[in-house]
Amino acid sequence: MPTRRKRDPIQTAPIDPGGERPSTVAPLWRYLADVEAAALVCDEHAEVQWSSPSVHEVLGVRPDELHGLPLTDLFAETAQPHIADRVRLAQQGSTQRTPISASLAIDHAGAASFDVDIVAFPTDGRRLLLVTLRDASSRLAAGRALAESETRFRNVVNNVPYGIGIEDQDGNFVFLNARFKEMLGVQANYILRDEVADLMDLAEVNDRRGGLQRDDEPIDDITVRFTPEGETRFGLVTLLPQEGAGGESSTFWAVADVTARVRAEQDQARLHRLMETSSDLVLVMTHRSVPLYANRAARNFFGIPLDATLDGEAEAIEFGTVGAAQVEEIAESLRDGRIWEGELLLLGYDGLEPFSATLVPDTSGHRVLRYSAVLRNIGERKAFEQRLEWEARHDPLTQLANRLLLGERLDRALATAGPDQHVAVVFLDLDNFRMINESLGHRRGDRLLLQTARTLEELVGNEGVVARFGADEFVVMVDRVRSEESAAELAEGLRQAVSGRVELPEVDLLMSCTAGVAISDGADVDSASIIRDANAAVHEAKLRGRDRTEVFSSAVRQRALDRVTVESGLRGALRSSEFRLFYQPKVDLDSGRLAGAEALIRWQQPGGPLVGPDEFVPIAESSGLIVPIGEWVIREACSTLRSWTEQLGDDRPLHMAINLSGRQLARPTIATELRSLLEESGVDPTVIEFEITESVLLDDVERSIRNLGQIKDLGVRLALDDFGTGYSSLTYLRRYPIDVIKIDRSFVSGIGSDPENAAIVRSVVELAQALGLSCVAEGVETAGDLAAIRALGCDVAQGYLIAKPLSDGDAMRLLGYDPRY
C-alpha cells in the first residue's frame, strides 16, 4: 500500500460530485459513473484529487482512500515508468489513443490488468488530468476468444472446398485461402492487381461488376477461367461486396472449382456438335424404333422435320427391306444386350441404299429400353471398292483386261478345257509403235491403241478375252480352238484386222503388226508358260522381218534357246577374232566410178558357216556386246581403208561407210570414243561416213540431235540409213545434222517397173536436194534399177548389181579395176 500524502481537496465546481451538475456535463458524468471504469482526476503534480464512485466496484477501494496519492503509486513498479511517461505527454498536450496496460499496486477487486487512459484537460490556469482505469481482463479474454475464433475461422476458411479471397478496392487480393491459391497456382498470400490478370480471365467479372454498388446484392454464377501454369481451369465465382471499418470497400470472393463440370459440358457440346455435323446417321430410339434423338443427317435421311420434338410419340423409323432373318438376328442380339454390327439396306429418297450399322442396346433384364444406332452410308465406298477392284484388273487407257485378269481368265480356261479343246493365246505387237508415238505425238498414239483395242474386242466378242499386255502389245485368249491350224488362222485374222490403213486425226497411217500364237496341248500347262510361248513366237516373227504371224513350235523354242547360245558365243567371238568385215562398194553416179564401200560385219565360227549380221547383231545390241564389237568394226574398217589407199595411191579419194547401232549412239560419251578411235587409226575423218538407221534416231530425238552434232564436229559425214522405213517428220529431218539420205532398198529394188516406188524415190531425192543432202540408193539389183535411180537424180548407188559385200582383198581388187557404170 503506497503512502498517501494528504492534500486539500479541489474546490473547483465542474467536477464536484456532490453539487448540481450542469446538463452539458451529464454524458461525461454518466461515463465517469460507469461501473466498468474507474475515473480519477489528478492535479498538475499528478496526485489524485478526486475519484469516481465506481472506484469501489472497479478497484475495490473507497474513493477517499485514493485521495492525495501520486498517480504512479497506484501501479505496480513495472508499469510506473509508462504511466509517468504518459502523464508527461498528456501534460504537454499530446493525446495518446491506445490505453496503457498496467497492473495495480493497490488492493482491488481481483482484476489482473487494467487499461489506463490519461487525458489532460486545462482548467483556468491549471492543467488537470483525467485518468480512466478499465478492467482489461474481459478485453484480454475477449482478445483470446477472438484469436481462438480467428484460428478456428482460418481453419475453416482454409479447408472449405471453396476458394475464398478478399479483393480490396484497388483490385489487389489481400487474402486468399489455401484452396484459392491452389486454384490459381500461387503461393503468395497477396496478389497485386497486375498479376491477377495473368492468373484469371476477369472480362466477365468486370462486365457484371460494372453496375455494382457498395451495398448491392451479391453477384453469383460467374464462370471464370483460371490459367495456373498454362493449364485451364474453371471456377464458379460469387462476389460479395463489403464495407470495411474505415469505409473502404472490398469484395469477398467465393469460388467453386467447376473445371470438371465445364469440361464435361464442353465435351458434351462438342460431341453434340460433332453428331449434328456428322454425315453418319445417329439415332436413339425406343425399343419400337420410335426416335428419341436423331441427328441432322438422320432427320434428313428419314424425313423428320428439323424442328420436330422427339418425345417418343413420333412415328417409328422404317428400316426399309431388311430380310426377316436379319431382323430376328438383330432383335436377338439387342435383347441379349450385345452390340450388333453389320450392313443394312435403308430406304431413303434415292431408293434402297447400303449402310454399315452399329446398334447399341440399353437393356434392363431382358428388356430393351432403348437402342442407339450409328449408320454410315457405304454406297460410295462400295462403288469405290468395285472401281478399285476393276482398276486392278484393267488397263486404264483401253479398258481392256490387264495381265493380271488375263492370267486369271487363262488359268480358268485351262482348268476347264475339255480333252479335245485347246486354249489359244495370240500375242500381237504393233510394228514401229514407238516411232509413231514419238513422231505423231502421244495423243495419236493413244488413239491408235484405242482403235486397235476396239477392233480386237469386236472381233473376239464373247469368244475370249482381249488384254493389253504392254505398251503396244495385245494378247487375245480364245478358249475353244480345235487345232493349231485354226489357231494360226485366228491369229492371222486378228493381225490383218489391225493392220493396214488406219485413220487418225489429221493423218492416215499404214500400220503393220506382228503376231505370235501358242496353244495349250492338253498336258497341264500354266498360263505363264503359254503366254511365254506366244511371246517367243512373236519374237521370232519380229526377227523374221515383222508384219507376219508365227506359230509357236519346238523350232521356235529351239531358236529362243539358240539366242541364249548366240549370246554366250558372241562373248567369246571378239577374243577369238571370229568377226570379219565385208565391204560392199558404192558407185558415184556422176562419174560412174567406185567411190568407196560400206563395211558389213560377218561372224565366222571355226568350222561353222559364215553368219550374217541379221542373225547376231540384234542379240549383240540387246546384250550390249555391240559396243565392243562396234569399236572393233571401226578399227578394222579404218585400217582396211588405209591399206587400200596405200596400195591404190592417194589420187583415188575413197570413202568408208560404217554402221553405228542405236545402242552405240545412245552413249553420252560416244563422240569422244569415236574421236580417239579415229585418231588411233590415223585416217582423215572426212573420208569416214557413219550410217545410222532412221528408227534409232526417233527413240529419243533430242538426245539423238545432240549426239549427232558432237559426232559431226569430229569432221565425219553422217548418213540416215534405211530411210523410208521409219516415220521421220520433216521437222526432225531438218534438225538432224546429216549429210546423206540412204533410201531403203525396199523402195529401190524393182523400181524400174514400179511407178509407186519411183514416185516415192523421186520425192525423197527432191527432199534431199532441197535440204542440201546427198542421196544414196541401196539394193540396186538390176540395170533397170540403176537406170531408174540415175534418172531420178540419186547421187550414189549400192547393191548386188555392182557387187555383193566382198572380202577386203576382193573389194580392193575391184577398186583397182576401176570399172565404170
Ligand code: C2E
Ligand atoms: P544395212 O546397213 O541396210 O546394210 C545393207 C544390207 O543390205 C546388207 O545386209 C547388204 O548385204 C544388203 N544388200 C546390199 N545390196 C543389196 C541388194 O542389192 N539386194 C539385197 N537384197 N540386199 C542387199 P547385211 O550385210 O546382211 O547387213 C544387214 C544389216 O546388218 C545392215 O543393214 C546393218 O543394219 C546391219 N549391220 C551390218 N554390219 C554392221 C555393223 O558393223 N554394225 C552394225 N551396227 N550393224 C551392222
Ligand code: CA
Ligand atoms: Ca548400212
Ligand code: CA
Ligand atoms: Ca540400209
